[in-house]
Amino acid sequence: MSADLAIETHNLGRIYTIRNRRERRIRKEVVALRDVNLQIPRGELFGLLGPNGAGKTTLIKILTTLLAPTTGWARVAGFDVVREPQKIRPRINMVSGGEASGYGLLTVRENLWMFAQFYGLPSREANRRIEELLRRIGLADRIHTKSSDLSTGLRQKMNIVRGFLTDPEILFLDEPTLGLDVNAARDVRRFIREWLDAHPDRTVLLTTHYMVEADELCDRVAIISQGRVLACDSPEALKRRLQRDALFDIEITAPNGLTSAMLEALPGVRKAVLTDDDGGARLNLILAADSALPGVIHVLTERAVQVRHLTKREPTLEDVFVELVGRPLAEEEGSDEQ
Amino acid sequence: MSSEARPFFAPVPKASGWRLFLKTVVARAYPRVIGQQRERSWLFFDVFLSILAVSAYVFVYRAIGAPEEYVGFVVVGGAMTAFWLNVLWSMSSQLYWEKESGNLALYIMAPNSMMAILLGMAVGGIVATALRAAAILLVGSLIFHVQYAVGSLPALAAVFLLTLAALYGLGMMSASLFLLWGREAWHLANLAQEPIYLLSGFYFPVKNLGFWVAVAASIIPLTLGLDAMRQLLFPSGAALGFLTVPVEVAVLAVLCVLFLVAARWLLGYMERMAIREGRLLESRR
Amino acid sequence: MSTPPIYQSTNLPKTLSAAWRSFRIATWLGWQIESNWTDPILFAIYSMLKPLASAAILVVMYGVITNGQFENPIFPYIYLGNAFYIYVGAVMTGVSWAVIDDREHYRTLKYIYVAPIRLPAYWLGRGVARFLTGSFAVLITLAAGVLFLHVPFHPARVDWPLFLLSLMLGVVMLALMGLVLASISLMIAHHFFLIGEAVAGALYLLSGAIFPLEVLPPWLRPLGFAMPITYWLELLRRSLLGDLARGFPTLSGFSNGQLLGILAGLSVLFGLLAAVTYRLCDHQAREKGLIDQTTNY
Numbered sequence: 001m002s003a004d005l006a007i008e009t010h011n012l013g014r015i016y017t018i019r020n021r022r023e024r025r026i027r028k029e030v031v032a033l034r035d036v037n038l039q040i041p042r043g044e045l046f047g048l049l050g051p052n053g054a055g056k057t058t059l060i061k062i063l064t065t066l067l068a069p070t071t072g073w074a075r076v077a078g079f080d081v082v083r084e085p086q087k088i089r090p091r092i093n094m095v096s097g098g099e100a101s102g103y104g105l106l107t108v109r110e111n112l113w114m115f116a117q118f119y120g121l122p123s124r125e126a127n128r129r130i131e132e133l134l135r136r137i138g139l140a141d142r143i144h145t146k147s148s149d150l151s152t153g154l155r156q157k158m159n160i161v162r163g164f165l166t167d168p169e170i171l172f173l174d175e176p177t178l179g180l181d182v183n184a185a186r187d188v189r190r191f192i193r194e195w196l197d198a199h200p201d202r203t204v205l206l207t208t209h210y211m212v213e214a215d216e217l218c219d220r221v222a223i224i225s226q227g228r229v230l231a232c233d234s235p236e237a238l239k240r241r242l243q244r245d246a247l248f249d250i251e252i253t254a255p256n257g258l259t260s261a262m263l264e265a266l267p268g269v270r271k272a273v274l275t276d277d278d279g280g281a282r283l284n285l286i287l288a289a290d291s292a293l294p295g296v297i298h299v300l301t302e303r304a305v306q307v308r309h310l311t312k313r314e315p316t317l318e319d320v321f322v323e324l325v326g327r328p329l330a331e332e333e334g335s336d337e338q
Numbered sequence: 339m340s341s342e343a344r345p346f347f348a349p350v351p352k353a354s355g356w357r358l359f360l361k362t363v364v365a366r367a368y369p370r371v372i373g374q375q376r377e378r379s380w381l382f383f384d385v386f387l388s389i390l391a392v393s394a395y396v397f398v399y400r401a402i403g404a405p406e407e408y409v410g411f412v413v414v415g416g417a418m419t420a421f422w423l424n425v426l427w428s429m430s431s432q433l434y435w436e437k438e439s440g441n442l443a444l445y446i447m448a449p450n451s452m453m454a455i456l457l458g459m460a461v462g463g464i465v466a467t468a469l470r471a472a473a474i475l476l477v478g479s480l481i482f483h484v485q486y487a488v489g490s491l492p493a494l495a496a497v498f499l500l501t502l503a504a505l506y507g508l509g510m511m512s513a514s515l516f517l518l519w520g521r522e523a524w525h526l527a528n529l530a531q532e533p534i535y536l537l538s539g540f541y542f543p544v545k546n547l548g549f550w551v552a553v554a555a556s557i558i559p560l561t562l563g564l565d566a567m568r569q570l571l572f573p574s575g576a577a578l579g580f581l582t583v584p585v586e587v588a589v590l591a592v593l594c595v596l597f598l599v600a601a602r603w604l605l606g607y608m609e610r611m612a613i614r615e616g617r618l619l620e621s622r623r
Numbered sequence: 624m625s626t627p628p629i630y631q632s633t634n635l636p637k638t639l640s641a642a643w644r645s646f647r648i649a650t651w652l653g654w655q656i657e658s659n660w661t662d663p664i665l666f667a668i669y670s671m672l673k674p675l676a677s678a679a680i681l682v683v684m685y686g687v688i689t690n691g692q693f694e695n696p697i698f699p700y701i702y703l704g705n706a707f708y709i710y711v712g713a714v715m716t717g718v719s720w721a722v723i724d725d726r727e728h729y730r731t732l733k734y735i736y737v738a739p740i741r742l743p744a745y746w747l748g749r750g751v752a753r754f755l756t757g758s759f760a761v762l763i764t765l766a767a768g769v770l771f772l773h774v775p776f777h778p779a780r781v782d783w784p785l786f787l788l789s790l791m792l793g794v795v796m797l798a799l800m801g802l803v804l805a806s807i808s809l810m811i812a813h814h815f816f817l818i819g820e821a822v823a824g825a826l827y828l829l830s831g832a833i834f835p836l837e838v839l840p841p842w843l844r845p846l847g848f849a850m851p852i853t854y855w856l857e858l859l860r861r862s863l864l865g866d867l868a869r870g871f872p873t874l875s876g877f878s879n880g881q882l883l884g885i886l887a888g889l890s891v892l893f894g895l896l897a898a899v900t901y902r903l904c905d906h907q908a909r910e911k912g913l914i915d916q917t918t919n920y
Contacts, residue, residue: 016616058616064447067616090352090449099440104918105373105812117365118448118455120353129347136346146376148916167349197343377812377918383821384814391824394833398681401834402697404688438728439917529669533676541680546687 006170006203007040007063011072013227014058032058033227035072040220042169043200045192047218048207049317055227056207057096060174063205064094077169090119092170095163097178100155104148108139108158111147112165119166126165133161137191153184160188164195173206177213185210189217211317221317223324230324235317242315242323245270246290250283251309258303266299268292273328280308286323354449362454363461370428370462385473392416392474395541396482407574408542410485413478414571415540417471418564421505422534424467426527429509432459433517433608442517443619446612452605456513460506487573494570497583500590501563507597508559514604518611534558539565543578552580559593562586638741645740649748653717656724657752674709674760675767681705681833682772693773696867700860702774704832706764707859710757711797711826711852716819717753718746718801722808723818726916733915743901746805747798754794775864785879786862792883793855796890802897806904812918832856836873851889854882 014033033055040046048056061067063076065085073080079087102111109130116126134140139157147155156179163171173192177185196204208214214221215235222232231238255274263272263285271286287293290312300307322328353361374380395412433456436442445455478484488494516526537555538544544552544565555561566586569575580586612619658666681701689695726732735745768774804818811818827833829843830852836844847853853874860868861879874882908914 014616061616066443066447066613066619068613086449089447090354092447094444094447096440100917101440101444103369103373103439103441104916105376106369110368110372114365114368115444115448117361118445118450120358120361120449122350122353125347125350132346148918149912164346166352167347194343195346198345200343373812373918377814379811380814383811383818387821387825390826390828391821394824394828395684397828397834397838398684398701399688401701401838402685402688404684408688525669529673532673532680536676536680536683542684542687546683 004041005039005075005078006042006044007038007046007074007076007205009036009038009059009063009072009074012036012038012059012062012069012074013071014055014062014067015070031227033062033069036224036227036229038222038229038232040203040205042203043196044219045196045204045206045217047214047221048205048224049209049211049214049221049321050207050224051209054224056224057174058227059224060094060172060205060207064092064172065089091168092172093119093163093166093168094172094174095160095176097156097173097175097180099159100147101159101162102147105146107144107146108134108150109143111158112162115162116165121166129165129167130161133164136194137161138187153180156180157184157188160191167199168202170203170205173204175207175209177208177210185213189213193217211321215317223321225325231320238317238320239315242286242319245315246285246287246293247313247315247319248283248285248287248293249311249313250285250296250307251277251280252283252300253280253306253308255281256303256305258300258305262299263296266292266295269296271322271326272296273322275328284319284322284328286319358449359451359454362450363458366455366458367462367465368458370459371465374466385470388416388420388470389474389477392419392478393481396478405574406485407572409482410479410572411543411568412541413475413482413484414568415564416478417475418501418560418567419535419540420467420471420474421464421502422538422540422560423531424463425505425509426530428463429456429459429506430512430516430530431527433513437517437619446609446619452609453510453602456510456601456605459513460510463509464502464506486571488571490570493583494567497563497566497570497587497590500587500594501559501567504559504590504594504597505563507594507601510601511597511604514601514608517608534560537561543568543580545578545580556589557593559590559597562589566590641739642741642744645742645744646748648740649721649745650751653721653749653752654755657756670756670759671763674706674764677709678702678705678764678767696871698772699768699774699864699867700835700871701833702768702772703765703860703863704856706761706768707793707856708823708827708830708832708852709760709764710754710794711830711832712820712823713753713757713760714750714794714797714819715801715804715823716817717750717757718798719804719808719819720817721746721749722805723813726914727813727918730915730917736914742905743802743805743897746802750798750801754798775867780865782862782865786859789855789858789862789883789886792886792890793852793859796851796855796886796893799890799893799897803893803900806897806900809904809908809913826850826852829853830856831873835871849889851886851893854886854889858882858886 012033013031013035016030016032018028018030036055036059038046048059050056058067062069062074062081065076065081065088068082073082075081076088077091081088102114106114109127112130113123113126116129117123121129131140131143134143137157137160139154139161142150142154147158150158156176160173160176163173176192177188180188192204192206196202206213206217218235220232220234221238223230223238258274260272260274263269263274263283268288269285269292270288273284275282275284285293285296287296297307318328352358392412395416396409399408399412433442436445445452479486519526535541537547537551538558538561539547539552539555540560544555544561547555552561562581563586565580566583569579569583581589685698685701686693692698722732725735736742765774765776769776800822801819804822808818829839829847830850831847832852836847836853839847857868857871857874858879860871861882877885
């Protein structure tokens with residue numbers, strides 16, 4: 001493997017066995033991850049985009065030495081996650097969104113100081129960094145607040161500071177903006193970007209199910225669904241795959257029995273997604289060419305469905321996801337909880 | 339890259355080896371000591387009410403006309419219950435709570451030793467509990483006019499510290515065990531409370547349980563620790579003692595080493611299981 | 624603008640039905656939490672070992688000092704007091720621990736708070752499981768006493784109506800005391816002890832459970848007489864032991880009826896205290912934002 005790779009995985013897989021508690025029999029096997037091959041160079045902000053239960057957290061757990069793979073191997077900072085966890089741990093850190101860390105009765109500073117100590121950071125330096133990072137993320141005025149008194153968003157910001165405090169070579173951010181409001185999420189994204197700009201040799205692996213986040217932040221994105229990586233490239237390159245296609249959003253009146261399958265049977269229609277919308281429906285189309293549009297309009301007219309609004313637009317990561325997975329991300333949510 | 343991108347902070351050498359170990363111990367002990375000071379309701383429930391509970395046993399002895407030194411036995415036993423409860427509730431069950439609150443994964447993932455985390459909890463627990471134990475001892479001794487006859491203070495201190503070391507070693511060991519047993523942890527801690535009061539002779543000399551029961555009970559460090567402390571504290575202690583103090587000290591020392599080694603091994607086992615099975619670190623609430 | 628309701632909603636049947644629903648669901652939930660952690664055999668062993676060990680401590684203490692004079696009436700006094708005292712810890716802990724468990728462990732207190740249920744009824748329901756396991760523990764302890772330690776028990780001589788009435792009244796009284804503690808639990812952090820057990824441990828001293836109140840220093844005795852548990856335990860002893868219990872000095876001047884009256888009166892007082900404490904603590908907890916705090920340290 002190359003020394004420039006921060007993370008490398010080869011045919012990585014993980015199967016969870018669920019045992020019957022009383023009888024100790026294997027009741028069920030759940031494949032959380034299969035044949036994942038990733039090569040993430042140092043200095044990259046790499047995104048894992050996928051719905052809940054896609055296997056993102058499982059992958060992060062394996063890479064942070066908290067879970068052993070059942071097949072394949074993974075190296076982080078050049079070390080094997082199973083055989084050399086002690087060499088990996090001083091070099092990494094992890095932040096999980098929606099999860100508290102530390103102790104409610106300690107203040108923000110005390111909690112962060114405590115975690116810094118676990119990484120061997122000198123106290124004075126830890127306190128200096130805590131102040132600096134809290135200032136940058138907009139939490140400086142809460143340094144002496146007990147963490148149990150913080151709002152969800154502020155607690156999450158504290159959690160994020162904890163991850164950056166030890167200046168890790170590789171940082172794993174598992175849904176770092178989960179549950180945050182728009183402004184707080186923007187603060188967090190800005191903070192991550194600034195840190196990477198200031199520390200170009202650091203690597204971040206970020207999982208998210210927010211398209212915008214992946215699009216806005218990541219150098220490269222892997223789209224993951226049901227434990228498999230379906231595509232891996234820069235957001236631009238992923239979108240470029242669809243550039244030759246024509247993308248249309250059509251707002252229509254009630255569909256009158258119209259289905260996606262009917263439209264996808266038409267020549268030139270690569271993908272059609274029909275979703276209910278306020279009093280009508282929304283139709284997202286990926287067509288091989290503009291010339292396929294009249295066929296679609298014809299079917300709509302046949303069913304007495306009126307077109308309220310029609311837009312042609314540039315491809316987004318959401319379209320790439322739909323193209324690869326067959327369904328929009330919102331529909332995928334929760335459909336395959338691991 | 340933006341133009342004003344200056345590093346947030348320069349890299350600094352981080353402690354490793356024994357210095358990291360020590361830092362971790364101090365850092366994990368910190369919330370134990372400070373957390374308790376932040377919310378003082380425990381002073382009433384944990385100190386005041388405990389004194390009342392211990393007094394109940396004193397009055398039972400008075401009601402049945404027991405010799406006065408038994409009152410002293412109860413007071414000393416009552417003070418030591420504080421440590422037993424602390425080991426049960428905030429050592430043995432603690433990794434389980436850490437898992438539930440999401441901290442355990444962060445502890446395992448950090449470069450520190452998990453032994454240091456457990457030791458930190460133990461040190462913090464000892465410091466925090468010492469206050470409760472001291473309050474019971476002091477107030478109990480004053481109210482009930484307990485007469486002590488300390489022959490050798492250094493010997494007493496040594497027995498006390500050795501007892502605590504072995505006891506918290508047991509707590510560190512059971513922390514991993516309780517985690518492996520998952521949801522049962524809470525119940526196991528609850529279960530171990532009264533039977534240990536009985537077997538370790540918190541309220542009476544353990545000799546009264548008979549030789550073999552006392553031998554079996556000696557696996558709990560408090561049994562011999564308490565017996566040795568009573569022998570060193572009371573004039574009639576030696577007559578009512580189970581084994582001689584030097585023998586008890588030797589057994590305690592062996593227990594201490596045994597539990598610490600077992601704690602280390604079990605922690606490793608727990609971590610391996612957690613990483614292999616993948617479910618151990620997940621909250622099951 | 625909507626039309627204001629003609630009647631202010633003080634719909635008693637609705638309130639009662641909400642309370643019953645809360646109680647029922649909480650009882651089911653409490654039982655699931657309490658019993659589902661292991662297989663029935665281990666559960667049974669667990670339920671036996673704890674109370675028997677507790678009783679054995681007193682038996683050993685008594686045996687050592689009196690050289691095993693288990694025929695002396697003071698022994699059944701101590702033994703029965705201790706056996707029924709199990710209810711005190713069990714019921715008070717069952718009701719009050721639900722607050723800390725829901726808040727810090729399951730993190731559901733806030734959802735329970737916003738649900739259209741009656742919180743006190745919910746907490747009482749959560750206490751039922753502990754009451755049932757506690758009953759089992761009491762039975763086991765009593766059986767051990769009768770079979771192995773000469774605790775006198777003659778079913779024909781037991782005043783069953785008095786026993787059942789006292790037991791029921793006592794459990795209600797303990798549940799109300801549990802509610803006081805549940806309300807206080809809203810205000811305090813998650814410490815490493817059970818508030819119910821801690822308070823029960825302390826009241827052990829004051830309620831004449833294991834020694835007559837005369838043994839206490841005179842200045843502490845009034846507190847003992849103010850405790851409903853004192854009268855409850857006396858009633859249970861009298862109903863089970865008959866004339867033997869009349870030998871205990873503390874409450875010999877009172878008839879059974881008087882004792883029942885005092886117990887009922889004090890229970891009502893504790894009911895009022897529970898209502899006031901609940902209102903105060905609920906208000907304070909919401910004002911300080913403590914409903915969804917996690918205080919682990």
